[in-house]
Amino acid sequence: MFTRRHVVAAAMGIAAAAALPGAANAQSYPDKPITVVVPFSAGGATDSIARMVTGKVSEQTGATFVIDNRPGMGGSVGAQTVAGANADGYTILTATPGVQILNPYLYKSLPYDAEADFQPIVDIGLVPNVLVVHPDIPANTVPELVDYLKEHPDEVSFSSSGVGSSSHLAGEAFKSLADVDIQHVPYQGTGAAIVDLVAGRVQMAIDSYSAMMPLVEDGSMKLIAVGTPERIDAQPDLPTIGETLPGFAASGMVYVIGPDGMPDEAVAWLNGAINDALADPAIKDKLTSMSVIAQGGSPEDLQETVSDARALWSKVIDEAGISIQ
C-alpha cells in the first residue's frame, strides 16, 4: 500500500523528508520535528526553495522538518503565525522581502512587529529581478530606455506581480530615479502578466529572472539590465540598473528567521546546518536553475542585509506614495 501510506503521511502535513530515519545526534536540539512556515502556497518558488533546502538538511543531519503553508497578505499571515509562536526553536519562517522589509512600509498596520518579533537565522539566497522590454521599444540599454521614456511620456506601461510586490516597487523605484512617466499595471502573479507582455500591451517589467528568461530566450522580450546591486555570475555582461541609476537595487530574497527569544543553541544549529546544505553542489545547482543565488553567512550578516534593504525601500515607497490599508 505504497500510495495509501504516503497519502496519509502527506495528509498529516509531514514532508516526505520526514520518512528519513533520524541519525544519531549528540546535541539536544533538535529532538523533535521543526515546523517551517512558508507564507505562500505550496508549489510556489518560496515553497520549492524551503522544501529543497530543508530536504538537504534532513539528509545531512537526520533532523525532521514539517512544511506548513500559510499564504496570504504578501507573507504577513505566515509571519504573524511565527511571530506569535512558541520561541523554542521548533517554529521558523521562510521569509521574503514582504515580511520584514516591504510590508511595514506598505501597510498601515501589521499584525506583528517586523523588527522586534523576529530573530535572524540565515540568508538562503538572492532572487534577481531583471529589466525586460518588448522588442517594439527601440531601446537596448538603460540610458536608451530612459531617453525613450522621456520622449514618450505616459505611453509605456510596466507589469508587476501585484501591488506591493518587489516587481511593483522596482518599477516605482525606476520611475522615480529616472524621473520618467510610466504606468503601473498590476497582475495576480508574474505568470498572469506574460500574455500582455509578449503581446506588447504592457511593454516593460522588472520582474523575476526565472520567469522572464524563457521570454528573453525565445525573443519575445529584450533583456536590458539586472536589478541586483552587483552583476550576476549567470550574466556577467549584463549591466545593472544601478550603473545608470545610482542607488537602484531591487531584487527578491529568501531567508530564514524565527520568533524573537529563540534559544541561541537553536539559532546556531540551524545556521550551521543550512549553511552546510547550501554548500552542497547539488543544492547550489538546483537553486541556480531557479535563478536563486545562494548566500548563506551568519545571522549578523542577514541582519545587515535586511537593514540595508529596509533603508532603501522605505525611501522608494515613501517617494512613490504607495500604501496599502
Place this chain on the structure above:
Amino acid sequence: MDLLNNIALGSQVALAPSNILFCFIGVFVGTVIGLLPGIGALSTISLLLPLTFYMDPTTAIIMLAGIFYGAQYGGSTASILLNIPGTATNAITCLDGYPMAKQGRAGVALAMTSIASFVGGSLAIVLLMVLAPLIASFAYRFGAAEYFAIMIFGLVVASSLSSGSRIKALAMVVFGLILGVVGMDIYSGQLRYQFGFMELAEGVSLVALVMGLFGIAEILNNLALGSTDHPRVTTVSLRALLPTREDVGRSVLPMLRGTGIGSFIGMLPGAGPTIASFLSYAIEKRVSRTPEIFGTGAVEGIAAPESANNASVQAAFVPTLSLGIPGDPIMAVLLGALIIHGITPGPGLVLEQPQMFWGLIMSFWIGNLMLLLLNLPLIGVFVSILKIPYKALYVGMLFLMCIGVYTVRSNIFDIYLMIGFGVLGFAMMIGGFPAAPLLLGFVLGPMIEENLRRALLIGRGDLTVLIGSPIAATFIALTAVILVLPALKPLGRRVVGRRVPT
C-alpha cells in the same frame, strides 16, 4: 507528419508501465476526492506534491494531472444523489441531476455524466493535439478588453440560468457580484468589505460559499422540513441504471456544444472549469426548444456542463505548459512541480521536452478511458449510497465538508463562513431565491472587474479600448443583441398583430 511522430512519441511515454500505474493512481485518487463534497483537487495535489520530488517529472505530472481531471468525473456524483456538489464546478449539475435522481433515474444520470465527461475530455484532447501549435498565438490575442467582453457575455447569457422568477434570479446575480468584491482590491491594495476580519482579505472562499449555499442549505432543508422526498432506489438491475437510446440521442448535441465551449474556455488562462460548466448549461438552455424542462431533470442539463468542465480542464494544460501561464491555483501548483524538477514551463517546453508534453497529452487518453471504465461499473455502488438512512449520511457529509473547506486555506474562519452561507442558503430556498445565479455572479464578477480596470489602465482611461479589437467588439455586440432582443420581441408581435385584419 509531425503530428503522427508526436503521437508515437507520446504514446511510448504514456504507455510505459510506471506511467500507466501512476496515471491510474492519479485518476483513482481524483475520482475519490471528487466524490467527497468539499475536498477538491487543489488541496489533494498540494498535499501530494512533496511525494513527486522523488519521481520522474513526466510521471509526476501525469499523476497530478490525473487527480485534476479525475475529480471532474467524481464531482457530479454527490450533486446527483444528494444535491450537494462534490466540487464548485459540479454545482450546476445539481439543477437537473438531483431531480433525475428523485425520479428514480440516478443511475442514468450518473452514467450520462461519466459518458459526457469522457466525450468532453477525449474530444478536447483531439482538439489540443491538432491545434496545440496554434493555441499559443491564439492566447496572445486575448488581453484585458477581450476577457472583459467574454465575461460580460457570459454573465448576460447565464443570467437566465435557473427556472422560476427572473427578478429573484437577477437579484441573486447582483448579490453574487457584491460578494465577489469582498477582499483586497488588486489595483490599490485597499481592503473592501472585510469588516475587520483579516480572513476576508483574500476574499470569500469559493468552496465555503458553494458548500454552504448548496450543501449545508440542503441538509438544513431536509432536517428542518423532515422531508421524505429523498431519491429512492427502486430497482438495482443494471439495465435500469443505464441510459435509454432517447437519453443518449438527446445528449449528443449538448455534449458536443459543451466540449466546444469547454475547450474554448480552457484555452483562456484564468477562466477555469466552473465558468465553462455554467456557461455551457446556460447556452444549452438558450438553444433548447424546450427550455422549460431545464431544472426538472433534463438529461441535456447534465450532459452539457459535465462535458464542458472536463474539456476545459484538458484544454487548460496547453496554455499552462506552452506559455507558462497558470490559469488557476491548481495549474500554478502543477507548474511549481515542474519548476522543482528544473523544467521551466514556457514557449520552449514543447520543443525541449516533447516527451513530457506529448506523453502527458497521450496519458489524458489513457486516463479518461480508465475513468470511464472505473466509473460505469461503480454506478450501482454509488446509487446504493441512497440506501443509507439520511440521518447517518448527513453527519458524514457535514464532517467531510468541514474538512474540505478547511484544507483550502487552512482557516477555521472559512468553516464558520460556510455555516453562515448554509443558513442563508436555507432562507433562500424557502424564499425561492436560486443559488446558482449567485455563484455565477461571484465567479464572474471579480474577473470582470479585474479585466475592465486593467483594460482602462492600459488604455489610459479611453473607453473605446473595450471594443478596440474584433474579438472584443464581437462579444460586446453579441451581448447587446441578447439584451435588446427580448425587449424587441413584444414590439415585433404588436406590429405583426396590427397587420392582421380584424
